[in-house]
Amino acid sequence: MTTTDPYAGERPKLTAFYPRAKELNIRDAWQVWNGYKFAECYYDGEYEYFCVRNTCGTYDICPMQKYKIKGRDAEAMLNRMVTRDVKKIGLNRVAYCVWCTDEGRMIDDGTIFKIADDNFMLTCGSPCTAWLRKAAFGFDDVTVTDVTDDIAALALQGPTSCATLKKMGLDGIDTAKPFDIQFFPFHGETLMVSRTGFTGDLGYELWIPTKLAIQMWDELYTAGEDYGIQPFGETATNMTRLEAGFIMPAMEFNEALRTVNLNHDQTPFELSLGWLVDFDKPHFSGRAALLEEKKRGPKYTLTKLDIEGNKPAEESYIYNDKRCKGKEVGYVTSAMWSPAVKANIALAMIKTEHLDDDLWAEIYYAKELRQYSRVARCTRKTKPFWTPPRARATPPADY
Amino acid sequence: MKQYDSIIIGAGHNGLVCAAYLARDGQRVLVLEAAGAPGGLAANREFHPGFHASVAHSTSHFSKKIATDLNLAAHGLDKTANQMATIGLGANGEHVIVDRGALSGAGGDDNGAYQDYMRLMRRFADALKPSWMKTMPRIGGTGVSDLLTFAQMGLKIRGLGKKDMQEFMRIATLPMRDLMDENFDDELVKATLSWDGLIGAKMAPRSPNSAVLALLYRLAEDGNHSIPSGGVSGLINALAASATASGAEIRCDAIVDRVLINSNENGLVASGVQLADGEKIEASNVISAADPKTTFLNLVGVENLDIGFTNRVQRLRCDGYVAKLHLALNGLPGFTGLDKPDGRMIVAPAMDAIEFAFDHAKYGECPNNPVLEVVIPSMHGTSMAPDGQHVLSAHIMYVPYALKGGWTDAARDEMCDRAIDTIAQYAPGIREQIIQSEFLTPADLERDYRVTGGHWHHTEFATDQLLMMRPTYGAAQYNTPIPGLYLCSAGSHPGGDIVGAAGHNAAREVLR
Numbered sequence: 001m002t003t004t005d006p007y008a009g010e011r012p013k014l015t016a017f018y019p020r021a022k023e024l025n026i027r028d029a030w031q032v033w034n035g036y037k038f039a040e041c042y043y044d045g046e047y048e049y050f051c052v053r054n055t056c057g058t059y060d061i062c063p064m065q066k067y068k069i070k071g072r073d074a075e076a077m078l079n080r081m082v083t084r085d086v087k088k089i090g091l092n093r094v095a096y097c098v099w100c101t102d103e104g105r106m107i108d109d110g111t112i113f114k115i116a117d118d119n120f121m122l123t124c125g126s127p128c129t130a131w132l133r134k135a136a137f138g139f140d141d142v143t144v145t146d147v148t149d150d151i152a153a154l155a156l157q158g159p160t161s162c163a164t165l166k167k168m169g170l171d172g173i174d175t176a177k178p179f180d181i182q183f184f185p186f187h188g189e190t191l192m193v194s195r196t197g198f199t200g201d202l203g204y205e206l207w208i209p210t211k212l213a214i215q216m217w218d219e220l221y222t223a224g225e226d227y228g229i230q231p232f233g234e235t236a237t238n239m240t241r242l243e244a245g246f247i248m249p250a251m252e253f254n255e256a257l258r259t260v261n262l263n264h265d266q267t268p269f270e271l272s273l274g275w276l277v278d279f280d281k282p283h284f285s286g287r288a289a290l291l292e293e294k295k296r297g298p299k300y301t302l303t304k305l306d307i308e309g310n311k312p313a314e315e316s317y318i319y320n321d322k323r324c325k326g327k328e329v330g331y332v333t334s335a336m337w338s339p340a341v342k343a344n345i346a347l348a349m350i351k352t353e354h355l356d357d358d359l360w361a362e363i364y365y366a367k368e369l370r371q372y373s374r375v376a377r378c379t380r381k382t383k384p385f386w387t388p389p390r391a392r393a394t395p396p397a398d399y
Numbered sequence: 400m401k402q403y404d405s406i407i408i409g410a411g412h413n414g415l416v417c418a419a420y421l422a423r424d425g426q427r428v429l430v431l432e433a434a435g436a437p438g439g440l441a442a443n444r445e446f447h448p449g450f451h452a453s454v455a456h457s458t459s460h461f462s463k464k465i466a467t468d469l470n471l472a473a474h475g476l477d478k479t480a481n482q483m484a485t486i487g488l489g490a491n492g493e494h495v496i497v498d499r500g501a502l503s504g505a506g507g508d509d510n511g512a513y514q515d516y517m518r519l520m521r522r523f524a525d526a527l528k529p530s531w532m533k534t535m536p537r538i539g540g541t542g543v544s545d546l547l548t549f550a551q552m553g554l555k556i557r558g559l560g561k562k563d564m565q566e567f568m569r570i571a572t573l574p575m576r577d578l579m580d581e582n583f584d585d586e587l588v589k590a591t592l593s594w595d596g597l598i599g600a601k602m603a604p605r606s607p608n609s610a611v612l613a614l615l616y617r618l619a620e621d622g623n624h625s626i627p628s629g630g631v632s633g634l635i636n637a638l639a640a641s642a643t644a645s646g647a648e649i650r651c652d653a654i655v656d657r658v659l660i661n662s663n664e665n666g667l668v669a670s671g672v673q674l675a676d677g678e679k680i681e682a683s684n685v686i687s688a689a690d691p692k693t694t695f696l697n698l699v700g701v702e703n704l705d706i707g708f709t710n711r712v713q714r715l716r717c718d719g720y721v722a723k724l725h726l727a728l729n730g731l732p733g734f735t736g737l738d739k740p741d742g743r744m745i746v747a748p749a750m751d752a753i754e755f756a757f758d759h760a761k762y763g764e765c766p767n768n769p770v771l772e773v774v775i776p777s778m779h780g781t782s783m784a785p786d787g788q789h790v791l792s793a794h795i796m797y798v799p800y801a802l803k804g805g806w807t808d809a810a811r812d813e814m815c816d817r818a819i820d821t822i823a824q825y826a827p828g829i830r831e832q833i834i835q836s837e838f839l840t841p842a843d844l845e846r847d848y849r850v851t852g853g854h855w856h857h858t859e860f861a862t863d864q865l866l867m868m869r870p871t872y873g874a875a876q877y878n879t880p881i882p883g884l885y886l887c888s889a890g891s892h893p894g895g896d897i898v899g900a901a902g903h904n905a906a907r908e909v910l911r
Contacts, residue, residue, distance in 0.1 A: 076702055080702050080706070081706065101706075101707055102705035102706065102707040102708055102873075131706070134706050134709070135706050137709060137713055138696060138701030138702075138709060138713070139701065279664070282662075282702070283662070283667055283704075285706040286705060287666055287705075288666055291666065
């Protein structure tokens with residue numbers, strides 16, 4: 001007798017790596033991202049964080065949206081959509097990009113892979129099909145295909161990641177510079193490896209046709225056995241990306257197409273991503289609004305803060321007087337005690353006119369059900385909190 | 400290379416009005432027309448040797464201010480043009496006549512009810528009239544002129560008094576059917592009076608939207624239809640003569656291929672045009688009298704526009720639903736029950752007849768029983784047809800631009816036959832009088848007149864595409880996201896028909 005699941009369409013989809021991830025997720029700690037079941041952690045978020053920082057870990061990025069953009073006009077179409085100059089992306093290179101509404105509000109960030117002059121891959125955190133269709137309208141020769149389910153993607157991050165890949169047989173992977181792409185034959189198909197990631201450390205992302213996902217996982221885990229390979233989930237990812245100073249949707253920014261209230265979204269300048277906006281390139285969507293924003297100066301500026309003490313300044317208001325009496329001048333978007341830096345770090349949106357003021361965080365925390373608060377001095381940081389030389393070294397050190 | 404202040408793309412009446420105003424202000428103006436003669440949809444068309452017609456076959460609310468400003472009388476516009484009565488033809492030879500503010504021939508109390516109805520409509524039309532000649536305020540605009548225009552529009556409506564203002568707000572978006580049902584009893588009267596709210600639009604009597612507003616727009620002047628001697632192209636000739644006399648240059652057979660766009664540190668800026676033969680002509684301003692879709696998607700190119708804006712332009716509803724029939728006749732046709740067919744004759748015996756014709760069209764089919772408007776322009780001037788012979792000109796509704804299966808010669812012939820059959824029901828001997836016929840589907844109009852969808856108004860005259868939304872926000876004040884590029888066509892406020900307001904208003908923005 002067969003039974004049908006009345007909730008089949010409502011249940012989270014399973015990624016290509018789920019059969020292996022399921023075995024390793026001993027805490028059964030799952031979340032949903034873009035409709036896919038994915039791990040918050042496998043065993044313990046902090047433990048996984050230390051694995052990534054000390055050996056290497058894998059992060060299932062199958063739920064990330066992937067689009068193939070092909071055709072003679074693919075470059076022109078992308079160049080009109082994103083704020084960076086796509087013409088300047090080298091062959092087999094990856095570029096971090098953002099794209100904006102006509103009003104210059106950020107829709108999403110993502111990466112563009114240039115695989116050939118007429119063949120690109122765009123990845124991003126949220127589905128972008130509707131915007132891509134609008135962006136492609138009017139270009140004669142461009143096709144946009146959602147390949148999210150066709151390509152399984154796995155991030156391999158941490159100091160022993162390169163050694164693991166070499167052990168797996170990817171000869172020459174140590175020559176890949178940051179943002180390089182390399183291709184390797186893999187059981188009759190092609191394994192694409194990019195030196196990219198979301199941890200600020202040495203790391204790679206592996207892109208394989210879905211049917212070979214498990215095979216790849218197994219070979220990777222066999223190779224990584226002596227290199228401390230361990231899956232990591234969202235908790236560890238969020239820690240590593242904050243140390244690297246990377247922004248996260250729904251933390252640092254709201255996707256502009258999903259906000260209801262005016263100015264509850266952000267511009268690239270507010271997110272300190274002005275370096276991604278190239279006013280010398282051909283026309284792009286939002287240019288006029290962004291130029292105005294640049295001239296006027298952003299209302300807020302995303303700022304890295306080193307905060308005294310050890311209490312994470314989660315959801316804190318920032319003031320420019322120690323008594324916290326006046327109107328707040330900013331708010332914390334992400335905060336943590338950073339084990340790698342040994343510092344109490346945070347990202348905060350500070351009103352640009354108050355950037356140079358003395359900044360104080362009003363921190364609330366709980367201890368055994370009792371609420372406490374403290375005011376802590378904040379120091380602005382201009383460099384990423386965590387930038388190990390190995391993240392950029394080519395070839396990376398061997399293990 | 401000669402440098403112009405302004406290049407105007409398209410010598411339709413709006414392009415010519417804009418050119419004339421700019422030239423009068425001292426600008427060096429060049430008008431580029433793709434066709435062999437100016438006029439666009441109002442241009443003279445010799446569809447058979449010796450027989451002439453124009454797609455737009457009458458005028459009703461051409462701006463008197465423009466006619467005066469541009470001194471059109473001195474440039475050959477016949478001020479004594481024959482006014483035509485509007486005649487609703489009944490199926491059995493009966494008819495109703497609307498002429499110079501009076502309705503006659505109707506049953507029951509309708510003749511009297513018409514006076515009350517018109518008194519109110521006239522008040523509303525007069526309250527709206529100043530808006531047609533103004534640049535609409537920007538949505539969210541807080542500039543003095545934006546706020547002032549808003550205030551003036553509000554005051555005009557408020558000036559109706561509380562009762563009439565409430566009534567205006569109630570009926571403004573009412574379906575024609577409701578407006579007619581609550582004022583009249585006679586089906587023929589209802590169909591005839593609703594005609595001017597519907598023609599040219601993808602709307603039928605039961606469609607709530609902008610039909611009442613279209614009617615009020617068409618009542619901006621006195622609402623009477625007329626044909627200038629020499630046809631509607633007589634007005635075009637006067638506009639062209641006025642523009643030329645002020646120093647504007649009109650070049651025909653000049654097809655604009657692209658708007659030339661330069662960039663500087665502030666972004667893009669229009670710098671001229673490139674013709675199909677490769678010639679480049681520079682100018683400080685480029686003003687497009689082509690429809691908004693053609694202008695932005697073909698002449699400018701999406702790569703020069705933002706994505707959201709492009710999407711709004713792409714989504715503009717531009718499918719035409721009016722076809723055109725021209726008949727060369729060897730004599731004056733006789734219409735049952737009429738002494739002389741010298742009016743504007745509406746063949747729509749009941750509101751449901753209009754609705755049913757629309758039902759077919761909205762699903763991409765041709766109507767079995769089209770509804771139509773007929774004039775015989777050759778009765779109002781001498782140059783339209785050889786002596787003793789005549790031209791019949793008819794607007795046929797609703798004929799879809801996007802016919803299911805596509806337009807073929809056979810499909811066109813079949814629809815043409817249906818239209819002639821329909822006319823023959825009212826003018827029984829007409830088939831024997833036909834020397835030649837020409838039937839232009841909206842797809843034909845698109846091809847021959849370079850207007851997207853063959854749409855009368857370049858884009859649908861509907862509440863979401865009106866006023867400060869016409870054609871769409873970001874380009875609704877005649878200027879566009881690209882400095883130096885302006886719009887002046889029917890696709891801009893206030894809209895279509897032969898009015899000239901868009902050309903007039905655009906010129907004012909260019910000179911601002």
